[in-house]
């Protein structure tokens with residue numbers, strides 16, 4: 001099936017006031033399918049917003065091409081593209097009613113009032129604001145205003161909705177609620193979403209696929225599970241959640257040896273040579289040193305961090321610090337205690353050492 005959005009070798013260089021240049025987009029390739037929720041994730045300055053603005057038509061590329069529904073977008077102004085954008089600051093018209101805000105693009109397009117109001121009502125139902133059309137934006141909460149902005153963007157039935165950190169102004173609880181709602185809404189309306197965030201948890205929660213960017217390039221594209229479980233590079237492993245990374249030599253018999261002489265069990269088909277082994281803190285379990293099974297990793301608790309139902313531990317393993325997340329099982333673990341770490345070898349992910 002033809003992708004709705006095709007990006008080929010997109011390049012954009014900015015001249016900086018300091019006299020240098022920045023490659024904001026440095027050869028980006030990406031396809032987005034119909035009804036897909038794709039998230040652009042990466043640290044500040046990696047090029048997420050530049051890519052979104054190039055898709056929307058607010059920014060020209062220096063090289064490469066963007067196709068929407070098969071059509072080359074070069075020279076096509078923003079308002080003629082089958083996309084709409086939701087920004088962090090929702091920029092509603094404060095003097096207009098909520099319904100009129102939502103219907104504004106239809107008003108500009110000359111659609112008659114009764115149809116406008118009917119469609120605005122449908123959109124407000126969709127985003128959970130039934131009956132609030134007569135209010136002014138100032139009479140709504142932050143989360144409700146963001147929903148009005150969504151309704152306003154969806155009313156013109158774009159094929160793709162671009163969302164630039166739309167939840168970042170909301171407090172944590174509302175934000176988590178809106179993450180679930182936004183994903184449900186996207187399923188319901190069947191529009192492709194390209195969502196920008198630097199919040200990895202948000203990306204994992206909502207996306208069908210995550211695009212991890214670094215310095216104008218794509219590091220990895222994959223499902224949330226692939227990105228979390230099988231990071232392609234150290235950068236991705238580090239950026240998505242907490243990680244234990246250790247350099248090892250694979251000995252080919254389902255074993256690997258760290259530079260400190262520790263022997264780890266790894267998946268049996270792992271081959272030989274140098275590699276980086278990755279173990280997530282939640283894949284490690286903690287036991288007291290005196291009841292450790294064979295092959296457990298010995299260590300000493302350096303710090304214990306209490307987080308309600310979970311405990312986080314920093315464990316000294318032969319001079320390097322490993323992170324472990326454990327459920328609070330009521331046992332008395334304390335700083336300085338000798339412990340052992342156990343794990344399922346199938347959960348050890350191996351990466352080539354160089355990346």
Ligand SMILES: Nc1ncnc2c1ncn2[C@@H]1O[C@H](COP(=O)(O)OP(=O)(O)OP(=O)(O)O)[C@@H](O)[C@H]1O
Nearest residue numbers: 014015016022024043044045046047048049050198
């Ligand atoms: N108009 C501009 N002039 C010069 N440099 C720019 C301009 N716009 C962006 N840049 C630079 O291009 C790079 C990418 O910026 P961009 O806004 O796309 O990053 P981002 O990933 O969206 O970051 P953030 O998460 O902070 O919004 C940055 O190094 C930025 O400083």
